[in-house]
Amino acid sequence: MSQRITIDPVTRIEGHLRIDVEVEGGKVAKAWSTGTMWRGIEEIVKGRDPREAWVFVQRICGVCTTVHAMASVRSVENALNLEIPINAQxxxxxxxxxxxxxxxIVHxxxxxxxxWVDVVSALKADPAKAAQIGQSISDWHLNSVQELTAVKAKLESFVKAGQLGIFTNGYWGHPAMKLPPEINLLAVAHYLQALDVQRKANQIVAILGGKTPNIQNLAVGGVANAINLDNPATLNMEKLYQVKDLLDEVTxxxxxVYFPDVCAVAAHYPDWLGYGKGVNNYLAAPEIPLDGKGTKFALPGGTLMASDLKSLKPITKFGDDYFKKNVVEDTARAYYANSANALHPWKGETKPAFNGKWDPEGKYSWVKAPRFDGxxxxxxPTAAVLVAVASGNEPMTRWAVKCLEVAGKLAGAKLTPAVLESTLGRHAARCIRAAVMAEQAQAQWKLLVENIGKGDTATYNEPHFPKGTIEGVGFHEAPRGLLSHWCVITDGKIANYQAVVPSTWNAGPRDEKGVMGPYEASLVGNPIADPKKPLEALRTIHSFDPCLACAIHTVDEDGNEVTVKVL
Structure with missing residues (x-):
């Protein structure tokens, strides 16, 4: 006998997501992913000056503001074939x-x-033993008996007061929780410490971007940061060294902390290296451009099909033909007016056609279904890491090997890159990518300072818009995956605009052929120990880091209480 479980909304994500699963024999047999609101940003920017689109589109999301701004200016620059100064890059x-x-870090x-962490179980931990475990896998100075004793006391005060605050609604004591109390205590301590560290990472964005969220320094043609080492109001060495100090702390x-924590969690949940694979075709964009034209990158992009590292087809530059020609969006199961066929983003339409119902055999989501070559x-991050490893990228391969070795040693097993294609593998890939991005940030800081030291202070090349129609695509390997903005510009005004975002690729519904999207496919086969507490389904969905504000294209004004329905 099957049970239908509805989780609506899924919390601890950005935006509004509903997940439905049918459970048979303790496992998920069918799944549906539903984006439950419409944004309409594409319609708002039509008719506007392309130079201001980035200001609007970064309002798509309250978290992913920077990435949309970046993809937008790259899109317009690609349409103009405009090179930017290397300092701006x-x-x-x-x-x-x-x-x-x-x-x-926040994710x-x-x-x-x-x-994965049973917060209440941490109250049973011995801080001395927890400190010993922490110090055996890391040199982190806050893995001390004093620090962990203080964290345990703070947690005890929460529980005694009956006010767990941020830890209130966890599935504590769930049979799928397996970490020993000492590991749980370490994780709670690092959770609290991460609140401060993520703020420092965001300070870097604010110093360079003017503010965050919604940075202010971008421009089609470069950045608005004036460089003058003798002027306290511009980008100078004091501000650059402030960035460096913050970056050192985050690195x-x-x-x-982050890297060994993920390895430790993976070692204690080896079965979750086998759940949640789903769609095994991977798409990643090249990132960290090293020239003003976007033809050289520190990190590679491309596609892999059917988990085969030998199937790599590279995406080598901004405006790459292989990428441009193969992206379409299918709306057969989404609440939009149907087109005869799936549409390329330059021809894309965002015409809402809500029919008032959720139909598992028809339309059931505001998210479109992107497809690449059908x-x-x-x-x-899993796509980014696998593509980089297949490409022979040194830093990504080095950190991937280290992650597999550390986690394998803790688990007492030999791990291969195949384990990255799983629920916990997505977390491992994300920590690998974080380690690489920390190194890249250090390298880019050094390149910027050295170039300024040569006397180069240019940051902007003025764009000029021709008469007639031009098309551009700007892509960016955002934290959640490949993001692309597609613009059509006619006589200097936006004629069409589409954003194909990471959570659209991953959270999309079935297409006209009935083929599931990555969220849906990844849930099939997952265990569900307690249908009233579907922790296992949340584990897999959270591993993608959903951002439905980005993926959907009006919100129910009545609001909905947190619901788990079992039918």
Whole structure:
């Protein structure tokens, strides 16, 4: 006998997501992913000056503001074939890297860790034993008996007062929780410490971007940061060294806390390296451009099909033909007016056609279903890491090997890159990418300072818009995966605009052929121990780091209480 479980809304994500699963024999047999609101930003920017689109589109999301701004200016620059000054590229790269570090830290500790960490169990921990475990896998200075004793006392005060605060609604005591009390105590301590570290990563974005969220320094043609080492009001060495100091702190946390924590969790949940694979076609964008034209990158992009590392097809530059020609969006199961066929983003339409019902055999989501060469693709850190390993990228391969070795040693097993294609593998890939992005941020800072030292202070090349119609695509390997903005410009005004975002690729519904998207496919086969507490389904969905504000294209004004329905 099957049971239908509805989780609506899924919490600890950005935006509004509903997940439905049918459970048979303690496992998920069918799944549906539903985005439950419509945004309409694409309609808002039509008719506007392309130079201001980035200001609007970064309002798509309250978290992913920077990434949309970046993809937007790249899109317009691609349409114009406009090169930007190398200083502007380095500054953008620093912002991209710092934003990624902030996002990855927040995702693991504050959006996902509580799926694996039993907070209340930490009250049974011996702080001395917890400190010993922490010091055996890391040099982090706050893995001390004093620090862990203080964290345990703070947690005890929460529980005694009956006010767990941020830890209130976890599935504590769930049979799928397996971490020993001491590991749980370490994780709670690091959860609290991460609150401070993520703020420092965001400070870097604010210093360079003017503010965050919604940075202010971008421009089609470069950045608005004036460089003058003798002027306190501009980007000078004092501000650059402030960035460096913050970056050093964040890098230390990533290497000494985040990275070993993910390895430790993976070692204690080896079965979850086998759940949640789903779609095994992968798509990643090249990132950290090293020239003003976007033809050289520190991190590679491309596609892999059917988990085969030998199937790599690279995406080598901004405006790459292989990428441009193969992206379409299917709306057969989404609440939009149907087109005869799936549409390329330059021809894309965002015409809402809500029919007032949720139909598992028809339309059931505000999220479109993107396809690449007709296939569903998984995007995100797993895609980025696998593509980089297949490409022979040194830093990504080095950190991937280290992660597999550390986690394997803790688990007493030999791990291969195949384990990255799983629920916990997505977390492992994200910590690998964070370690690489920390190194890249350090490298970009050095390149920027050295170039300024040569006397180069240029940050902007003025764009000029021709008569007639031009098309551009800007892509960016955002923290959640490949993001692309597609613009059509006619006589200097936006004629059409589409954003195909990471959570659209991953959260999309079935297409016209009935093929599931990555969220849906990844849930099939997952165990469900307690249908009234579907922790296992949340683990897999959270591993993608959903951002439905980005993925959907009006919100129910009545609001909905947190619901888990079992039918």
């Amino acid at each position: 380095y500054i953008r790269n620093l912002i991209v890297s710092a934003h990624s570090l902030h996002d990855h 693991f500790y504050h959006l996902s860790a509580l799926d 230390t946390f990533v290497q000494q 296939k569903p693709m998984q995007v995100g």
